[in-house]
Amino acid sequence: MKQEDKQQLLVKELCARQPWGVKVQYNNKVYSIDYVSAEYKEVKLDILDNYTVGISDVKPYLRPMSSMTEEEKRKYYSFIGGQQPYDCDYSAYPIEYKFIYEWDIKNYMDFVNANHLDYRGLIKKGLAIEVTEENNPYK
DSSP: HHHHHHHHHHHHHHHHGGTTOOEEEEETEEEEEEETTTTEEEEEEOOOOEEEEOOOOOOOEEBBBGGGGHHHHHHHHHHHHHOTTOOOOTTSSGGOEEOOOOOGHHHHHHHHHHHHHHHTTTTTSSSSSSSSSSSTTTO
């Protein structure tokens, strides 16, 4: 993945997650984001003195999709067509039989962003830090 593609992906992620207080790591410290500049690919951190850094210098803290609680799974699967009801085993359904209704996309996106779930695979790409029990800035 090219540097420009990584920056663009981080801009999309951080802009979408900003309303839910996404935490990022910068210089081995945890910060909140005050502002994301998509044009300049910069992030303003919640540090005094109007401090901005390059988008590539921060890593958001995200949770793997596999870390959802049972309650979160029920909510998550309520958005996925071909997965209802939650207590049935639809795991054998091919991915092309799973869908989200158009009117529910906003609610789905709000849910995954508000819960800091890594639905784009940023952790595996090395662009995000996995939230663990010991390493959870959202507590």
